[in-house]
Amino acid sequence: MxxxxxxxxxxxxxxxxxxxxxxxxxxxxxxxxxxxxxxxxxxxxxxxxxxxxxxxxxxxxxxxxxxxxxxxxxxxxxxxxxxxxxxxxxxxxxxxxxxxxxxxxxxxxxxxxxxxxxxxxxxxxxxxxxxxxxxxxxxxxxxxxxxxxxxxxxxxxxxxxxxxxxxxxxxxxxxxxxVKPAEAPPWEGMVQDESEGGDDLVQMAVELVTKAQRASASLLQRRLRIGFPRAARLLDQLEEMGIVGPPLGGGKDREVLVDPPEEDDPDSENSEE
Structure with missing residues (x-):
């Protein structure tokens, strides 16, 4: 088949x-x-x-x-x-x-x-x-x-x-x-297309690494519940986007090039009122 x-x-x-x-x-x-x-x-x-x-x-x-x-x-x-x-x-x-x-x-x-x-x-x-x-x-x-x-x-x-x-x-x-051999296997349509539904996962990965200020495949695997190949590809995508730096080798976390998101200061909101 x-x-x-x-x-x-x-x-x-x-x-x-x-x-x-x-x-x-x-x-x-x-x-x-x-x-x-x-x-x-x-x-x-x-x-x-x-x-x-x-x-x-x-x-x-x-x-x-x-x-x-x-x-x-x-x-x-x-x-x-x-x-x-x-x-x-x-x-x-x-x-x-x-x-x-x-x-x-x-x-x-x-x-x-x-x-x-x-x-x-x-x-x-x-x-x-x-x-x-x-x-x-x-x-x-x-x-x-x-x-x-x-x-x-x-x-x-x-x-x-x-x-x-x-x-x-x-x-x-x-x-x-x-079964007569087909040009494509019957499960071809089941293969996950990274262009479909991948944007949400990339955005989740961006939020995760910027908040944690560290980036590694193991972190993405654990927090996003994905396999290692998908986590490695996400890291490459984040590198292309300028979110993380290149791999450092030796199992070290990648450098995060973006500052963590600023949390809203409730005191400043009260002073504006």
């Missing part, structure tokens, strides 16, 4: 599109009085109408999204995990950092099927599987698979796939896909 997305805004746009597609499919199922995607497609085939394909959303590194946009990511991942399966949208999530700030309790609760490869400690194993064991795996595809129907992790061996084999599988999927 589209190429692999690596930029934060575009990755979030994919999740946002998947949520919108899920809601749209639920409306279609409701109008067709179907309880799931298979039932809906059978009815569509009998009526000789268009069926809906299954969609798989793969997140290769959840930690990257959770570090940059934790609230948006957790909300989207949890909603998709809770509801999307019935309408044929499936979510596969992976991370090399199985910590509680990445795999939150809410996210983990909505992924009953889990796989753990070799991890560094029993704490990491419990984050993934709720039990110890993954810290003792041998590596090279040695894994523990948690099947919700079984309840206890089962040991398994992953196979080694060469690049040529991966390319063959991808080529096969591309030939069998039920």
């Amino acid at each position: 589209g190429k692999v997305e690596t930029q934060l805004e575009r990755m979030l746009a994919v999740l946002k599109w998947a949520l919108a597609e899920m809601d749209q499919r639920y409306r279609l199922l409701e109008s067709a009085r179907a309880r799931d995607l298979d039932s809906f497609n059978r009815k569509q085939e009998r009526r000789k109408q268009v069926t809906l394909p299954r969609i798989v959303v793969l997140v290769d590194e959840l930690a990257d999204l959770m570090m940059s946009a934790p609230d948006q990511t957790e909300h989207a991942v949890v909603r998709l995990a809770q509801m999307a399966r019935a309408v044929g949208i499936h979510l596969v999530v992976a991370t090399q950092r199985p910590s509680t700030d990445v795999v939150t309790g809410l996210i983990k609760a909505n992924f009953p099927s889990r796989i753990a490869f070799s991890v560094a400690s029993s704490i990491d194993s419990r984050v993934i599987l709720d039990v110890n064991g993954a810290e003792s795996l041998l590596g090279r595809g040695d894994m523990l698979f948690l099947n919700p129907e079984v309840g206890t992790p089962q040991r398994a061996q992953g196979v080694l796939l060469k690049d040529q084999e991966i390319d063959s599988v991808i080529e096969y999927w591309q030939k069998k896909q039920a």
Whole structure:
């Protein structure tokens, strides 16, 4: 349906599109009085109408999204995990950092099927599987698979796939896909245009740094609840506007070139009266 997305805004746009597609499919199922995607497609085939394909959303590194946009990511991942399966949208999530700030309790609760490869400690194993064991795996595809129907992790061996084999599988999927490739991915319209709705954020950033008399990406992230890439771009915009100076290096705050706003003096107002 589209190429692999690596930029934060575009990755979030994919999740946002998947949520919108899920809601749209639920409306279609409701109008067709179907309880799931298979039932809906059978009815569509009998009526000789268009069926809906299954969609798989793969997140290769959840930690990257959770570090940059934790609230948006957790909300989207949890909603998709809770509801999307019935309408044929499936979510596969992976991370090399199985910590509680990445795999939150809410996210983990909505992924009953889990796989753990070799991890560094029993704490990491419990984050993934709720039990110890993954810290003792041998590596090279040695894994523990948690099947919700079984309840206890089962040991398994992953196979080694060469690049040529991966390319063959991808080529096969591309030939069998039920959706014709479009010129632009369907989530293109979900990508946030910085020119739309950005003015308010820039103005908030100006007010924040002039009042605080310090400017840093971490300050903008914390106070404006945005990710690091957006905060860094805001700082560049403020530099172009002459609000802040250039980066100083070494993690130091940028110099604010504008004086703080003057507060109204109630005594002066009374004297004028």
